Amino acid sequence: MSGVENAPLDAEPAAIRFVEVSKSFGERKRRHLVLDRVSFSVPKGRTTVIAGGSGQGKSVILKLILGLLKPDAGQVLVGDRDIAAMGYRALQEVRMLFGVLFQGVALFDSLTVFENIALPLRERTKLSSEEIRQRVAATLDQLELTGHEEKFPAQLSGGMKKRVGLARALQLDPEIVLFDEPTTGLDPVMTREIYELFTRTQQRLGYTAVIVSHDIPQIFTLADQIILLNKGELDVFSEASRIPYSTKPKIREFARQVMGQEAREG
Amino acid sequence: MIDRSGHCIVMNQENQEQQRQPSAILRFVGGIGDQVLYVLTDLGRMGIFLYFSLVGLCKHPFRFRELVKQVGFIGAGSITVIFFTALSSGMVLGLQGYYSLHKFGAEGMLGSAVSLTLIMELGPVLTALMVAGRAGSAMCAEIGIMRISEQIDALECMAIDPFRYLISPKFLAALISVPLLTAVFDVVGILGGYLAGVKLMGVNGGAFFAGMQQSVTNHDLRLGVVKSFVFALLLVWICTGRGYFVQKIRGAGFGAESVSTVTTQAVVMSSIAVLVFDYLLTAVLL
Numbered sequence: 001m002s003g004v005e006n007a008p009l010d011a012e013p014a015a016i017r018f019v020e021v022s023k024s025f026g027e028r029k030r031r032h033l034v035l036d037r038v039s040f041s042v043p044k045g046r047t048t049v050i051a052g053g054s055g056q057g058k059s060v061i062l063k064l065i066l067g068l069l070k071p072d073a074g075q076v077l078v079g080d081r082d083i084a085a086m087g088y089r090a091l092q093e094v095r096m097l098f099g100v101l102f103q104g105v106a107l108f109d110s111l112t113v114f115e116n117i118a119l120p121l122r123e124r125t126k127l128s129s130e131e132i133r134q135r136v137a138a139t140l141d142q143l144e145l146t147g148h149e150e151k152f153p154a155q156l157s158g159g160m161k162k163r164v165g166l167a168r169a170l171q172l173d174p175e176i177v178l179f180d181e182p183t184t185g186l187d188p189v190m191t192r193e194i195y196e197l198f199t200r201t202q203q204r205l206g207y208t209a210v211i212v213s214h215d216i217p218q219i220f221t222l223a224d225q226i227i228l229l230n231k232g233e234l235d236v237f238s239e240a241s242r243i244p245y246s247t248k249p250k251i252r253e254f255a256r257q258v259m260g261q262e263a264r265e266g
Numbered sequence: 267m268i269d270r271s272g273h274c275i276v277m278n279q280e281n282q283e284q285q286r287q288p289s290a291i292l293r294f295v296g297g298i299g300d301q302v303l304y305v306l307t308d309l310g311r312m313g314i315f316l317y318f319s320l321v322g323l324c325k326h327p328f329r330f331r332e333l334v335k336q337v338g339f340i341g342a343g344s345i346t347v348i349f350f351t352a353l354s355s356g357m358v359l360g361l362q363g364y365y366s367l368h369k370f371g372a373e374g375m376l377g378s379a380v381s382l383t384l385i386m387e388l389g390p391v392l393t394a395l396m397v398a399g400r401a402g403s404a405m406c407a408e409i410g411i412m413r414i415s416e417q418i419d420a421l422e423c424m425a426i427d428p429f430r431y432l433i434s435p436k437f438l439a440a441l442i443s444v445p446l447l448t449a450v451f452d453v454v455g456i457l458g459g460y461l462a463g464v465k466l467m468g469v470n471g472g473a474f475f476a477g478m479q480q481s482v483t484n485h486d487l488r489l490g491v492v493k494s495f496v497f498a499l500l501l502v503w504i505c506t507g508r509g510y511f512v513q514k515i516r517g518a519g520f521g522a523e524s525v526s527t528v529t530t531q532a533v534v535m536s537s538i539a540v541l542v543f544d545y546l547l548t549a550v551l552l
Contacts, residue, residue: 066423095425106416120424123431172424 014041015176016065016207021074021259023060030114034060036232037074047202047209049219052229062178066098067091103181104220105161113164114149120171139167159190170201179211185224195222216258304516315507322427332435340401341443347396352451355388356380356458364467377474378481380459385482387454391544394497397444398536402505406532409509410443410525437502439500444498445491457472489551496543501536508532
């Protein structure tokens, strides 16, 4: 199962490492193994795309990284600290390193756009109201959301919600930003805009990005490293053109299904 | 021969499968064990939830504005329903009490009967049931929706304690609001009893209040207050806890269906808990 040996970016320092991680769901008789002794690393300051079909465990990987789920076996290391072995306080400290853009954005629907973006600053920093206002205004401006501060999430389009979610995720200057299906439900134009926004913000802030997506092959344009998941198997690639040459049969099968002629020839 | 041997093989396979299947009794016992384990896990989960919710009250920074909002929602928002329930209950008590006491020529005791019944029993119980139905269901649904739409996960990912931020202010608001609403219920209920007994049925007003003054002691008032605090804790604990664990409740389904199922379950469970604890507290403290 290990993809680490194949990972071309392995020599670089890792922000996150999975070591022989297994995770299953369901009760005893109906147990469904989602990750089976999976190993890989996410290089610092780069963009790693985790792709695969629905139900293959992509979002589970994100929840394991955040400590929202615990692995059945193995280690999830953020830096050199094992998330699964941490107590509540240590976990809170490590979570301060992360920004997360959820699949459904997870904006607080009873708060305005301004309040949503200001929330992490109000709760996790000692900035004054004026400083928070200025910082949020600057973010709104960068993400072209000025004028929408007083709107509620229900009054926003899908693309705007994603931008507000990204603004919130970036407020505490995270070292690692996790994106869970960031373009689900968006039209192609909006998808391209969101991709450009990711590239811009990452170049400016230099965070490590982990993007979970099934938007194949478009999402590969953002990737410095690609992790493909299919039916419990995992493989790591430095570029999309290498996917058809995977040594893992299930990955090759998946590539044939979703990447068309190029993969078939490979 | 071939047919016959083939038939034998099929029979053997069937026998082996029958042997592998647990018997009906084993399945029944296994099912009970499974259910017991689930209930124990659920109780443990709810116990931990209660602990973190109470600890969250002591964590800094306390959300005072959220507390005021919740007191407004649970307390001020429930005034109308409490007023009408109390007035109706008090008037019915006044009428029923009058007809019962009239048979023994003891109408003068009406004030005593109405006030004791309201202060010790009906006030705390009916207030808690009304708040569970009105505010408890709303709290459960709100937290359930926040859970399924990943808003609670988002709080955790921002290293914001969801108990301190979300749950604890509701706990404190319920502990403030329910006893105050109970006091309102008692006053309005007694007023209802006075209207029905004195104004409609002609009982002497002075005797009504004198009977009340003589019979209601500090102990009775204390019982009512203790009950209202316990009921407040029960209903806010059950309603917020069921919402928080909406995805872990067996048979609740998924998505919007799970929230509706769990909300109904929370109101039923908190109502039953209020009634059971009403008896237990009366038995222990009376």
